[in-house]
Amino acid sequence: MAVGPARVVGAARSRRKPFDAASDEMTAETSTGRTWTPRIAVQLAVLAAAAFIYVTAEILPVGALPAIARDLHVSVPVVGTLLAWYALVAALTTIPLVRWTAHWPRRTALLMTLVCLTGSQLISAVAPNFAVLACARMLCAITHGLMLSVVAPIATRLVPASHHGRATTATYVGISLAVVVGSPLTAALSFVWGWRVAVAAITVVAALITVAAWVVLPPLVLSAEQLLTVGPRAHHHRNRRLLTVSVLTLIAVTGHYISYTFIVVIIRDVVGVRGPNTAWLLAAYGIAGLAAMPLVARPVDRHPKATVITCTAVLSGVFVVLTVLAFGAWSTTATVLIGAGAFVLWGGTANGASPMLQAAAMRAGADDPDGASGLYMAAFQIGITAGSLAGGLLYGYSVPTMLGASAVLMGAALAAMTATRHVFEVPPLGHA
Template sequence: MASSSPHARTALDTVDRPSWTPIVALSAAMAMLVASEFLPASVLPALAADIGVSEGVAGLAVAATAIAGAITAPSIAVLLPRTDRRTMLVGLLAAGSVANLVVAAAPNFAVLLAGRLLLGVAIAGAWSFAFGAGVHAMGGRERAVSSGVAFGVSLATVVGVPVAAIVGDQIGWRAAFGGAAALTAVTAAGVARALPPVPAHPGAGIGMLREALRHRRLLAGAGCIVLVAFGNFAAYPYIRIATERIDPGATTWLLVAWGVGGVAGTVLAGVVAVRLRLLAALAPTLLGVSLLVAATASTVPVLTAAIVLWGLAFNMVPVATQLWVTRVESERVESAMSLQVTAFQVAITAGSAAGGALLDAYGVRWPFVVGAVAAVAAGLGFALLRIPAR
C-alpha cells in the first residue's frame, strides 16, 4: 500500500495532538480565582487596619469564601444539572470579578464579607467543573488536565500573592482587589473563546450525588482532604505575620519562595502521580513537616527552607486529591469533584477560623503547630486507604 500523503499525515497529527489552549485558559482562570481567594493573606495588616478589625478577624475574609464554597460545590450541579459547563464556568468567573470589585469598594467589614461570599460561590463552582471540562476538551488526558489546573494555583502563588503584596504596600490593598477584578474578567473572556461546549453528564443531578455519597472509601478520602486542607489554612492566612516576626524586609521574597516551591510541587506531582497512593500520602506529610519547621524557625534561612517545602508540599495536594477522588469514583467524576471541593472549603473555613483564634490568643506559632498535626494525620490516612488500579 502506498504511504499516506504529507497532507494526510498533517491532518492525522492534528487529531492526535489537540490544542492545549483549553488547559491554558482553565489554568489562567483558576490562577485568578485562587489569587483572589488568597489576596487577604497578602494585604492582611493594611486591610485589617483600614476596615477596623483585628488581624485574626480579618483572616475570616478567607473563611467567608470557603463557607459559600462548601454550600455551592455539592449543590450547583444539582440546581443546574443540564446547563452547559462552559457557560457555567464563564458565568462563575464573571461573578468572581464582581466579587473582587465589591471588596475593593467595601466601606466596612460586612460588605467585604459579602463580596468574599460571592467569590466563594465562584471558586467552588469553577473547581467543580474545571477538571471535567478540561478532560472533555483534551480527550481524557486526566493527568495533564489536573497538572494544568494545579499549575494555575501555583502561578497564583508565585506571581499573584507577592505581586498583590507589592501593590498593596505601594498603592493600597483596594487597588490589589481592583486589579484582580479586571484580570478575572479577562480570563472569563478567554475561557469563553478557548473552551468548546461542554455538555453536562447525562446523569448529573441529585441522583449522581446521592450515589457518590454512599461510597465509603470516597468519604474516607474526603475526611483526609479535610485534614490536610485544615492544616494548611490554619496557617496560610497568617504567613505574612509569621515572616514579619523574623524579618519584615524579607516578606515579599519569602512569598515568592512559597510560590516557587509550589511550581516545583505541581511538576513533581504530575510525575509521581503514576504512584497515586504514594503521592496522596507524601504531600500531606511533607506539608506537616514544613509547618512544624516554620513554627519553630528563628532565622531567615531556616524559614526560607520551610516555606519552599510548604509551597512544594501543598501544591502537590490538588493534583493528588483530584486524581484520587476521580480514580476511586470513576463513574461519577463530577460528584466526586464536588465532594473534594466541599471538603476543601469546609476545611478552609474551619482552619482559618481556628488559626485566627489561635493567633489572637496564643501568637502566630500555634496555628502552624496545629496545622502540622492535622496534615500529618491526613498523610497517614491516605497511606492506609487503598485505591483501584487503573
C-alpha cells in the same frame, strides 16, 4: 447501602467511558492520539487562568492583611476571618450548585462563575467598610466551589483518559501561579498603592479571562447517556472511596490553613523576614509550588499513593520545623535560612498534593466527575473554614501552638493515607 471500594472501582470502570468524550468535537480530537495540540494547550491555559484569578481573589487578604486592617479600621484577626467566611460559603454552596448545574453545558457553568467573580471584585474595590467588603466577597464565594469543581473535569475531557491526571495538574498550574505571582503581586500592590488597587487589577483580569473562556472553550454539552449519571443520580454520598478521599482532604486542608491563613505573621515572627521582603518569601513559596507541578504530573497518573504520601510527610516535617523555630527565642542568620527553606518545601508539597487528591476523587466518582469533584471541593472548603477559624483562635493564644496544631493534623492525615487501601488506585488504561 454503602458501596465498598471494589464495587466502586467496578462501577467506575463499567460506566466511565461516556465521560472520556464529553462532546463529539472533543472525541474527534482526542481519539487521534494528538494529546497536546496547540488548540488543547490554549484551552488548558484558559482553564488555568480561570483558576489563577479565582484563587488570587480568594487569598488576597493573606498578603494584604495589614493594609485592609488599617484602611477599614479593623483588627488583623478580623480581616483573617474573610478567608474563613469565604470558605464556609463556598463549602455550603458547592454541592447544591454542582447538582443544579449538572445538566448545563460545562462552558456555561464556568462562565457563570467568572461573571460572579468579576462583579464581586468590582464591588470590593469600592467597598466603604468591612461589612460591604465581606458581602462582596460572598458573591464570588458562592460560585468558587463550582468553578473549581468543573474546571478540572473540563480539562480531563480535552485529553485521552491516560492523561487525565496530567490535565488536572495543568489546571493547578493556575493555582500555583496565584501563589507565586498573584499573592505576592497583590501584597506588593497593597504595600505601595493600597489594597483597592490590587482588587481593581483582579477585576480587569477576571473580565478578560471571562471573554477568553467564552471564545476558546467548546460548549461541552453532555449527551443523553451522560445525563443519566450526573447530579442526584450519581449517589456520591454512598461512594466509600470518594468519601474517604474527601475526609482525608478535609483533615489535611484544615491542618494546612490553620497556619497558612497567618502565613505573613509566620514570615515576620518566626522566620524573621519583614516589610516588602515578605512578598519575596511569598514568591519563593509559590515558585516552589509551580516547580513541583511537572514533578508530580506523571506520578499522578502512575503512582499517586506514594507521591501524595511523600508530599504529606514532607508537610508534616515542615510544620514540626516551624514549630521548633517558633518556640525558640533566638533570631539568627541560620534560623532565617532554615525557616526560608521550610517555606520552600511547604509551597512545593502543599501545591503538589492538591491535584493528586482531586484526581483521586474524580477517579472514585468516574460516572459523574463534576459531582465527585464538587464533593471533594466541599470538603476542601470546609477544611479552609475550620482551619482559618481555628488558626484565628490559636493565633490569639500563641503562634507556636498554632503551628503545632498544623503539625498534628498533617501527621494524622499522613497516618490515615498510609493505612488506606485502594483509595488512590488507578484503573488499567483499558478501563480508563
